[in-house]
Amino acid sequence: MKFAVLILILCLSAQNISFAQENTNTTPATQEPITSNKAKNETDNRIYSLAMRYNDASVAKLKLYELMERNPGNLVYAETLASMYFEMEQYGSAALVALDLLERNDKSLTGLEVAAFSLEQLGALERALPHFESLHLLSGDLFSLYKAGYLQYTLKKYEEGLNSINMLIKDSKAAEQKLNFPKGENNEMQEVSMVAAAENLKGLIYKDQGSMAEAKTAFEAALAINPDFELAKENLAGL
Structure with missing residues (x-):
C-alpha cells in the first residue's frame, strides 16, 4: 500500500530539498566556512536529484547521509531518508531513522507515519500503536x-x-x-x-x-x- 505523505515527500524532495539549507553561524569571522557548506549542500542536492531521476538509490542515500551530517539541525533530510527506506521496503532501517527523528521532533508527521507502518510491518505492534494514535491526534x-x-x-x-x-x-x-x-x-x-x-x-x-x-x-x-x-x-x- 502506498501512503500519500511518503510519496509526496519523495516526489517533492528531489526538486525542493535544496531550499532547506541551514546556516547556523552568521558572524563575519565565519563567512568562509558558511559559503563552503552552502556550496557543498548545493552540489549534494544536485547529485541527489540526479540520482533520484536515474533511480540510483544508493547514491541518493549517500548524499542524504552527507547532508544530514553537515546540517544536523535540518530534519528534512532525515525525513526524506526514512521515507526512501520505507518505499524500498527496508522497514528496519526506516523504523530506526524515523525513531531517531522523533526523538528530536515528536511532532514530525513523516516520522510518525514511517515509524508506525514500519514497526507494524516488523511485527512490533505494541510499539507501532502509539505512533498511529499520535499521527491521528496531530493530523x-x-x-x-x-x-x-x-x-x-x-x-x-x-x-x-x-x-x-x-x-x-x-x-x-x-x-x-x-x-x-x-x-x-x-x-x-x-x-x-x-x-x-x-x-x-x-x-x-x-x-x-x-x-x-x-x-x-x-x-x-x-x-x-x-x-x-x-x-x-x-x-x-x-x-
Missing part, C-alpha cells in the same frame, strides 16, 4: 485512527478499540473515505466504505468478547452500508 488522519483500532483489536485492547471505532464512525468524513479488502479465493480487492470497515471491526471485537448479539448487529450495519462487503458476509455467517 486528523482517519486511516491512522482505523489502524489504531485494528491494532487495539489485535492486541486485545478491546475497550480502547471500541473507543477508536466509535470515534471513527461518528466522524462525518469517514463516510467519504474507502478502504480495500480481499474478496474471494483469488485475493481480488474490493473497495468499501471506511464506516463499513469500522462496523465490521466492531463486530470482530464483540465476537471476541462473546457478545454475539452485538457482533451480529455490527456486521449487519456494515452490510447495510456495503451489501457486497465479502468479509462482513463471512463474519456474519461465522456467527
Whole structure:
C-alpha cells in the first residue's frame, strides 16, 4: 500500500530539498566556512536529484547521509531518508531513522507515519500503536485512527478499540473515505466504505468478547452500508 505523505515527500524532495539549507553561524569571522557548506549542500542536492531521476538509490542515500551530517539541525533530510527506506521496503532501517527523528521532533508527521507502518510491518505492534494514535491526534488522519483500532483489536485492547471505532464512525468524513479488502479465493480487492470497515471491526471485537448479539448487529450495519462487503458476509455467517 502506498501512503500519500511518503510519496509526496519523495516526489517533492528531489526538486525542493535544496531550499532547506541551514546556516547556523552568521558572524563575519565565519563567512568562509558558511559559503563552503552552502556550496557543498548545493552540489549534494544536485547529485541527489540526479540520482533520484536515474533511480540510483544508493547514491541518493549517500548524499542524504552527507547532508544530514553537515546540517544536523535540518530534519528534512532525515525525513526524506526514512521515507526512501520505507518505499524500498527496508522497514528496519526506516523504523530506526524515523525513531531517531522523533526523538528530536515528536511532532514530525513523516516520522510518525514511517515509524508506525514500519514497526507494524516488523511485527512490533505494541510499539507501532502509539505512533498511529499520535499521527491521528496531530493530523486528523482517519486511516491512522482505523489502524489504531485494528491494532487495539489485535492486541486485545478491546475497550480502547471500541473507543477508536466509535470515534471513527461518528466522524462525518469517514463516510467519504474507502478502504480495500480481499474478496474471494483469488485475493481480488474490493473497495468499501471506511464506516463499513469500522462496523465490521466492531463486530470482530464483540465476537471476541462473546457478545454475539452485538457482533451480529455490527456486521449487519456494515452490510447495510456495503451489501457486497465479502468479509462482513463471512463474519456474519461465522456467527
